[in-house]
Amino acid sequence: MIIFEHVSKTYNNGVRALNDVSLKINQGEFVAIIGLSGAGKSTLIKLVNKMIELTEGTLIVNDKKVKDLKGKTLRNFRREIGMVFQSFNLINRTSVINNVLSARAADMGFFRTLLGLYSKEDKLKALESLHKVGILEKAFIRADQLSGGQQQRVALARTLSQNPSIILADEPVASLDPITANQIMKDFQKINSDENITILVNMHHVDLALKYAHRVIGINNGVIIYDGPSNKISEDLLKKIYGRELTDEDIMFKDN
């Protein structure tokens, strides 16, 4: 469960990215955050696993006050939250399975990490995660030899092997072509329904967000404009969120 209570974030350069944001996300929800670039979507997501720190308000995730977490408690907390990035952030020169295994390294002791000794259990779990996203056969291939969509799947598998309760995705499909983007969103959907993992995605393609997420949060200038089911959103509301008419850049499939 994620609870934002009057959360604000002002960056060091004075930019007020989030302004008095309050919301509650239950376990197992699939939520998409939409809005213009710089509206505060990325900030909101990064606050959840404390990649950045809030300046005002209270943030409670999985019954823990995020503000109080640091050092070991922060690291333990992050074990339960997976993160997927726009640029995949894979370790390019190693194999796919090593990439997935790297998520389990946080639990290993000093020497095992130093020597890179993952247990058989770890390796099986990694293969299982790869199988869940459908690229088991690529397990031993070097990560940079895969296509964009496949790489993002590896990133997904990496988060899955953490056994997370929440997965955060920061523009996960922005670098992908429309067909692959759809596939990845379907993967998110499957993970959400099969494993009851909370999915919190931010994206700038409105049609994809509305298609796959149950709930949509629209942000403009750090303020929540809309927070509700994806099928109840109207053209007017979209205009309010984006502050203008939607352009081609905000839509993934042009012929809708």
Place this chain on the structure above:
Amino acid sequence: MKTLPQNLILDVYQSRPKTTLRNIFIVTTIIILILWSLSVINYPGITESSIQISRNILKAFVNPSWDLIFSLEVDSIPFLMFETLGIAFLGTLLGSILSLPFAFLSSKNIVGKFAYLGTIVITIIRSFPFFLLALMFVRVSGPGPLTGVLTIGVLSIGMISKMYVEVIEDIDPGILQALDASGASLFQKIRFGIIPQLTANFISVMIYRFEINVKNATVLGIVGAGGIGFTLLTAMSAFRWQDAAAALWGIVVVVIFVEFFSTKIRKKLITGE
């Protein structure tokens, strides 16, 4: 059908590339080599005199011969450092000029297969122990800075040619094609297509080598080829630690200066002018 994926996964697991054996082999070889090498080291232990001497040396560092540092006489530190800089400067220049033919004759895109011969010659020159070279030149120009210039000149051929070859082989043929398409003559192609690409990088190589040669020039003095190395050697042999420390300070200051400017200029060459 939950068991099917499990079997599939186990199969993939069994078929994983097993590099453990190879890794163990490599690690064992390295360990054996290291242990074998250890056998040749005889540790003399820390004696009374070694502690005493270390203490003296450290004391000298904090209190070097200030008079040598601040005078401008012929045997003063500033003069010697200038001399050393001069040796490095002229030597690098000489080496750069001498390297040009070697480099061009060893580049695959200029002479094709014969480049291999050139590379062998360059390797031979590079492996020639440089203080041997110095001793040979001493028979020509005596123990003095000119010997240093000649030694560094010939010595640098090895490294500079190698780097020149890399630059030459890196030439973008696209520019030549473009010039060809606009009807340029061979001379024009060289003048406008090749030379601009080369000059900035060649100069960068020269500056890099100059930096290294300043350090080499200090060492040459120890072998008798002028510069501050000689002072260092004589001072230490006579246990005049403070003079030696002065020399060392001189080296530190000059080398750091040179390194600083060299990095700045080279960065500017690559990104700016």
Place this chain on the structure above:
Amino acid sequence: MKILCSKIINIINTLKTKSIQNRTLVLSDGTLVTKPKSYTLLYTLILLFIFLYFWNLIVSAFFQRFGFQFFISRIPNFFTILNLMVSDINFSYFERVIDPLIITIQISLLGTFIGTLLALPIAFLASQNLIKNSKIPIVIKFILSIIRTFPTLVYALIFSFIFGFGTFIGLLATIIFTFGIITKMMYEVIETVDLGPFVAIESTGANKFTSFRTSIIPQVSGRFYSIILYNFEINLRASAILGFVGAGGIGLILNDQMSLKEYGNVSMIVLSLLLVVIIVENISRYVRGKLT
């Protein structure tokens, strides 16, 4: 006083505008284009000046003392020695060369190994993209540049007075030299690495060491091995000099035979060293090829 200052300011301004005028071109449609100031001529003049100064200091001084003719007459000496080395080459001397040669290899191996081990953690601490918001990297880099100013021979010389002659000081000098160079090359590689994966692994709850080990090491290991092998080659060549200060290896017998004018033996030593270097270079090139 004030009048003088304003006069000087006026002159500077006029010079500036004149300089801009000289550099400005007028296009056919009236647009003005000002070329940026070019300092090439200035730099070339400075270099020329430096060159002439040093030439005068070293070369002319020499010719003044000894005469140009003298110099010319002595040049053949160099080639005579070279000639003798080639013609009198003494292959049977090889059996005397083998032992010192192996010692040279051993010192280089050990020195490179230990130097590298010490370099790794320090390179990590010196990388500004890993240790953020801290002065530590800057301080470490500065200390390293001081360590790097002295070539191996100088360290060996100093140590010879503390510990006496022997292979130990050769080893120490090699370790320090290797440490200095490898740390620098390593932090240069680390600072250009992609930090995305590092952030990703940190987000899974790993500490800095684990994130570094899993995300950065695989990116740089290929280049690291390359650097280490390259350094080993340098150490092999440098160790020849160490013998000059009695630090073991072939440098010692090289110096002896040279003073005895036994050029045939000298060339045998050089040839043996050359052989080892070529073998190591080829192994190194093979391994480096396999790493990429």
